[in-house]
Amino acid sequence: MGNDVRGRCPQCGAELPSDDRFVVWCVECAWNVRGGADEFEEDAGGPVERFRRRLSRAYGEELFGRMTSARPPRPLRGSAYASAYAVAGFVHLLTLAVAAGGVWLAVTGWEAVLPAVLGALLLGLAWLMRPRLNRVPRDGVRVGRGDAPALYGLLDEVADALGAPRADVVVVDGEANASVMVAGFRRRAVLTIGLGLWEPLTPQQRIAVLGHEFGHLVNGDARQGLFVGSACRALAQWYVLLRPDDDTRGLGLIETVARLAMYPPAYAALLLLRLLEHLTLRASQQAEYLADDFAARTGSSAAAMDLMDALLLVDAASFWLHRQGVSARTVHRGTGGREPDEAVWERLREYMASIPPHEVERRRRLSVLTAHMEDSTHPPTHLRRAALAVRELRQADVVIDVARAKEIDAGLAPARRELGRKVLRG
Ligand SMILES: [Zn+2]
Numbered sequence: 130m131g132n133d134v135r136g137r138c139p140q141c142g143a144e145l146p147s148d149d150r151f152v153v154w155c156v157e158c159a160w161n162v163r164g165g166a167d168e169f170e171e172d173a174g175g176p177v178e179r180f181r182r183r184l185s186r187a188y189g190e191e192l193f194g195r196m197t198s199a200r201p202p203r204p205l206r207g208s209a210y211a212s213a214y215a216v217a218g219f220v221h222l223l224t225l226a227v228a229a230g231g232v233w234l235a236v237t238g239w240e241a242v243l244p245a246v247l248g249a250l251l252l253g254l255a256w257l258m259r260p261r262l263n264r265v266p267r268d269g270v271r272v273g274r275g276d277a278p279a280l281y282g283l284l285d286e287v288a289d290a291l292g293a294p295r296a297d298v299v300v301v302d303g304e305a306n307a308s309v310m311v312a313g314f315r316r317r318a319v320l321t322i323g324l325g326l327w328e329p330l331t332p333q334q335r336i337a338v339l340g341h342e343f344g345h346l347v348n349g350d351a352r353q354g355l356f357v358g359s360a361c362r363a364l365a366q367w368y369v370l371l372r373p374d375d376d377t378r379g380l381g382l383i384e385t386v387a388r389l390a391m392y393p394p395a396y397a398a399l400l401l402l403r404l405l406e407h408l409t410l411r412a413s414q415q416a417e418y419l420a421d422d423f424a425a426r427t428g429s430s431a432a433a434m435d436l437m438d439a440l441l442l443v444d445a446a447s448f449w450l451h452r453q454g455v456s457a458r459t460v461h462r463g464t465g466g467r468e469p470d471e472a473v474w475e476r477l478r479e480y481m482a483s484i485p486p487h488e489v490e491r492r493r494r495l496s497v498l499t500a501h502m503e504d505s506t507h508p509p510t511h512l513r514r515a516a517l518a519v520r521e522l523r524q525a526d527v528v529i530d531v532a533r534a535k536e537i538d539a540g541l542a543p544a545r546r547e548l549g550r551k552v553l554r555g
């Protein structure tokens with residue numbers, strides 16, 4: 130974008146901000162706030178799409194009202210949860226029924242060959258249909274207790290303050306995100322910290338992030354994830370198994386009929402999966418508001434609200450990191466004096482700090498404009514921030530001083546190096 134765009138707003142004549150790294154728009158009249166992207170337009174898409182968006186927006190506003198009321202719903206309560214549990218229960222029962230049928234046929238039909246074979250087939254089917262557990266993510270760097278005692282010290286302090294289980298495994302990756310899950314048969318609590326989010330935050334905002342993630346563990350959102358999530362994964366598996374090949378050319382009549390007969394069960398599985406996803410999205414939006422409460426309790430309301438502002442910028446962080454990789458691979462830097470890989474995180478921090486207030490404001494307005502454009506696991510960021518502001522303001526339960534923050538950083542140094550290399554060299 131050339132410099133000639135700078136100057137005055139073509140719509141209202143107000144002075145325009147001039148930072149040509151970012152979209153030029155007018156804070157006064159919102160001219161070009163979307164930066165020319167029409168997919169954000171309210172009336173984009175067909176009538177069905179518009180109707181779905183209206184429903185989605187109405188739901189989002191209703192949920193915001195409910196979550197900021199005097200008596201917000203408790204964790205894992207509400208009709209969306211109940212329905213999701215019912216559908217997931219049906220899926221698990223179906224698997225059990227297939228397994229039980231297999232056992233029954235194999236046992237009672239032992240003498241005859243056909244029932245025994247059928248029973249074995251059913252058991253095999255039940256095995257393919259089985260619910261699957263979460264696994265510890267393979268991407269990223271595992272940081273053990275021994276590697277980062279100060280980091281785990283902080284995690285334990287946050288967990289204890291909230292009455293949450295302590296983290297068993299920490300995985301650090303390069304994403305602009307953080308998450309928590311319970312993995313495997315041993316039900317280990319796995320915390321994933323994305324440096325793209327973590328690095329630019331202040332220590333107090335980091336504590337707010339941790340409060341939010343451990344808050345999910347307190348609220349049992351991972352437990353919901355086990356029962357419902359395993360049903361989702363099973364349904365996806367069923368669909369893959371059942372989905373017939375569209376191409377029926379060269380097939381005999383019987384084969385074609387058999388293949389057509391696969392469509393109803395395959396699409397029934399897909400439909401159930403979509404239904405379950407829809408229900409869990411609603412439930413997980415509720416869970417996010419509740420987890421934000423824990424962010425305010427641990428890190429303070431002020432830090433949690435600052436964190437929301439930082440969340441508005443995660444796309445900018447991801448994009449910037451992506452660009453670093455591209456330019457590192459295509460541009461030959463001068464020989465000698467090449468910066469160490471981990472310096473990319475320091476530069477990310479500088480870049481994020483350099484984003485001007487008018488761009489932060491633009492992204493806040495975009496959050497409003499694009500709210501409920503699509504179903505999302507998280508409520509729109511501006512509503513999460515508003516919910517924090519409406520609730521009783523809290524002081525921080527956990528604080529750390531500069532020395533401790535440095536110790537915590539030191540424990541992450543090997544991960545910063547390795548992930549910095551990954552960002553730059555893929
Ligand atoms: Zn204007």
Ligand SMILES: [Zn+2]
Binds near residue numbers: 341416417
């Ligand atoms: Zn969350």
